[in-house]
Amino acid sequence: xxxxxxxxxxxxxxxxxxxxxxxxxxxxxxxxxxxxxxxxxxxxxxxxxxxxxxxxxxxxxxxxxxxxxxxxxxxxxxxxxxxxxxxxxxxxxxxxxxxxxxxxxxxxxxxxxxxxxxxxxxxxxxxxxxxxxxxxxxxxxxxxxxxxxxxxxxxxxxxxxxxxxxxxxxxxxxxxxxxxxxxxxxxxxxxxxxxxxxxxxxxxxxxxxxxxxxxxxxxxxxxxxxxxxxxxxxxxxxxxxxxxxxxxxxxxxxxxxxxxxxxxxxxxxxxxxxxxxxxxxxxxxxxxxxxxxxxxxxxxxxxxxxxxxxxxxxxxxx
Amino acid sequence: xxxxxxxxxxxxxxxxxxxxxxxxxxxxxxxxxxxxxxxxxxxxxxxxxxxxxxxxxxxxxxxxxxxxxxxxxxxxxxxxxxxxxxxxxxxxxxxxxxxxxxxxxxxxxxxxxxxxxxxxxxxxxxxxxxxxxxxxxxxxxxxxxxxxxxxxxxxxxxxxxxxxxxxxxxxxxxxxxxxxxxxxxxxxxxxxxxxxxxxxxxxxxxxxxxxxxxxxxxxxxxxxxxxxxxxxxxxxxxxxxxxxxxxxxxxxxxxxxxxxxxxxxxxxxxxxxxxxxxxxxxxxxxxxxxxxxx
Numbered sequence: 001x002x003x004x005x006x007x008x009x010x011x012x013x014x015x016x017x018x019x020x021x022x023x024x025x026x027x028x029x030x031x032x033x034x035x036x037x038x039x040x041x042x043x044x045x046x047x048x049x050x051x052x053x054x055x056x057x058x059x060x061x062x063x064x065x066x067x068x069x070x071x072x073x074x075x076x077x078x079x080x081x082x083x084x085x086x087x088x089x090x091x092x093x094x095x096x097x098x099x100x101x102x103x104x105x106x107x108x109x110x111x112x113x114x115x116x117x118x119x120x121x122x123x124x125x126x127x128x129x130x131x132x133x134x135x136x137x138x139x140x141x142x143x144x145x146x147x148x149x150x151x152x153x154x155x156x157x158x159x160x161x162x163x164x165x166x167x168x169x170x171x172x173x174x175x176x177x178x179x180x181x182x183x184x185x186x187x188x189x190x191x192x193x194x195x196x197x198x199x200x201x202x203x204x205x206x207x208x209x210x211x212x213x214x215x216x217x218x219x220x221x222x223x224x225x226x227x228x229x230x231x232x233x234x235x236x237x238x239x240x241x242x243x244x245x246x247x248x249x250x251x252x253x254x255x256x257x258x259x260x261x262x263x264x265x266x267x268x269x270x271x272x273x274x275x276x277x278x279x280x281x282x283x284x285x286x287x288x289x290x291x292x293x294x295x296x297x298x299x300x301x302x303x304x305x306x307x308x309x310x311x312x313x314x315x316x317x318x
Numbered sequence: 319x320x321x322x323x324x325x326x327x328x329x330x331x332x333x334x335x336x337x338x339x340x341x342x343x344x345x346x347x348x349x350x351x352x353x354x355x356x357x358x359x360x361x362x363x364x365x366x367x368x369x370x371x372x373x374x375x376x377x378x379x380x381x382x383x384x385x386x387x388x389x390x391x392x393x394x395x396x397x398x399x400x401x402x403x404x405x406x407x408x409x410x411x412x413x414x415x416x417x418x419x420x421x422x423x424x425x426x427x428x429x430x431x432x433x434x435x436x437x438x439x440x441x442x443x444x445x446x447x448x449x450x451x452x453x454x455x456x457x458x459x460x461x462x463x464x465x466x467x468x469x470x471x472x473x474x475x476x477x478x479x480x481x482x483x484x485x486x487x488x489x490x491x492x493x494x495x496x497x498x499x500x501x502x503x504x505x506x507x508x509x510x511x512x513x514x515x516x517x518x519x520x521x522x523x524x525x526x527x528x529x530x531x532x533x534x535x536x537x538x539x540x541x542x543x544x545x546x547x548x549x550x551x552x553x554x555x556x557x558x559x560x561x562x563x564x565x566x567x568x569x570x571x572x573x574x575x576x577x578x579x580x581x582x583x584x585x586x587x588x589x590x591x592x593x594x595x596x597x598x599x600x601x602x603x604x605x606x607x608x609x610x611x612x
Contacts, residue, residue: 058412060419103591109411110353114545115594118587121542129580237538241419248416277431284423291417292399295410
């Protein structure tokens with residue numbers, strides 16, 4: 001059972017990478033810009049999906065890791081080799097994540113939400129005002145990107161992030177089957193019961209938060225590469241809410257949630273160009289609607305479709 | 319020396335405004351168990367609407383009444399939406415956070431599109447009445463905040479402690495199921511809770527609007543200030559919110575006066591983090607340990 005699931009995930013991950021590469025070949029530059037943006041947010045969504053879907057912690061402050069990734073790449077790629085420009089921001093993110101866990105160790109539920117929102121707000125203030133580091137309101141322009149032979153412009157980012165997303169997807173899905181993932185799910189649904197089984201809530205919370213920071217940081221670095229410019233607008237509180245919205249709209253804990261959630265939150269609004277002003281209203285409404293009427297997000301829809309049209313051999317996976 | 323006195327007075331008055339933000343959050347929380355991340359945006363709607371209307375020449379009082387009507391309609395609609403999660407047996411806190419955040423995003427961006435993204439400073443009829451303090455002038459708007467906060471807090475305590483609705487709210491905040499079995503109409507009360515939050519929010523908006531800058535994006539920072547004020551005293555204790563509001567108002571005013579805007583913006587989030595680190599039970603909350611886990 002375990003092995004066949006792993007194999008399914010590996011095949012699905014390969015399919016994700018194949019779709020991203022095919023999209024890079026087929027799409028026109030503007031379209032692949034949108035596709036790359038979607039894939040970047042899906043990658044970040046994987047972090048949030050692990051945090052909120054597996055461990056049950058709603059973070060409204062993950063923009064801080066997004067910003068560390070983006071500004072880290074922007075500054076380091078000029079002076080250091082590529083692996084360092086990725087690795088150092090990830091390490092900084094892990095250190096910051098550890099600090100946040102120490103602060104929020106004693107709280108859960110509402111207070112965790114409030115505290116992470118406060119951290120998000122602090123991150124926004126820092127981004128706007130730490131001028132030597134972030135360029136303040138002017139931001140940083142002319143950021144380098146990784147090259148892929150045979151592709152040009154946004155296609156290069158799309159190919160690389162597509163492959164990274166596939167890897168992250170495989171790890172995310174496998175984590176759910178692992179003892180650590182099972183322990184996380186246990187703490188999400190019943191704190192007392194999981195404690196009585198000998199699960200250390202503190203270390204689960206710690207690990208979940210640390211793990212969730214990594215894909216968000218890497219996604220931030222790719223966002224900087226995709227648009228060649230970063231500024232406070234990209235790392236606002238709205239971005240923070242967008243990140244959590246992806247996991248919630250997709251369906252907390254479902255393995256496809258980050259990708260489908262990113263399609264709803266990033267791609268759909270881009271398609272509704274004429275209504276650009278109402279883009280944010282749309283995703284606010286999507287958030288409220290899902291929270292109130294569709295608590296399991298798009299996964300609920302998927303279950304419904306499968307029960308209605310699919311084979312009856314397999315029952316709902318969620 | 320005189321500037322310290324000035325900042326102290328201003329800070330305490332603005333603090334009363336933050337206490338009102340916290341009161342709006344606390345009434346809904348104690349009335350239906352919903353922690354409202356959109357309270358700042360409800361306040362923003364009232365302030366921005368009146369600012370836009372008075373700038374285009376409408377009478378202040380008429381605009382204020384219209385704002386009250388709009389906010390109450392909006393809150394009634396949101397209340398109806400939140401009936402479903404409020405009455406459900408298994409209360410999913412994650413979804414309430416996300417739902418009210420979604421509402422906050424809708425309100426902020428609708429206001430931005432409908433009322434515009436300009437920044438206003440709201441002028442009330444008493445803005446020109448002022449008290450002279452050395453070289454500083456303090457407008458009566460600041461003192462109005464204190465008076466209004468005193469009246470609204472007293473009214474809230476009377477409703478909460480003495481009336482039947484208050485009793486039902488206390489029952490609901492303690493245990494939804496037990497309240498339901500004792501005959502509390504959970505759905506109706508949820509809407510009432512939102513309406514009270516909207517009523518308090520409108521006054522907070524009108525009063526804070528004349529001492530702070532008004533714009534469509536003022537909502538989330540206000541919510542954070544309200545949370546910070548509420549956390550200092552513990553959400554269950556409205557008097558804590560007064561003390562918390564005063565601390566934040568003072569800290570923000572002094573930070574703005576001596577260190578600049580960036581320092582002012584980081585005060586409320588820093589206080590939230592500081593309170594969690596140093597005083598996890600709040601300053602005043604004797605029974606706070608339990609409520610903190612909610």
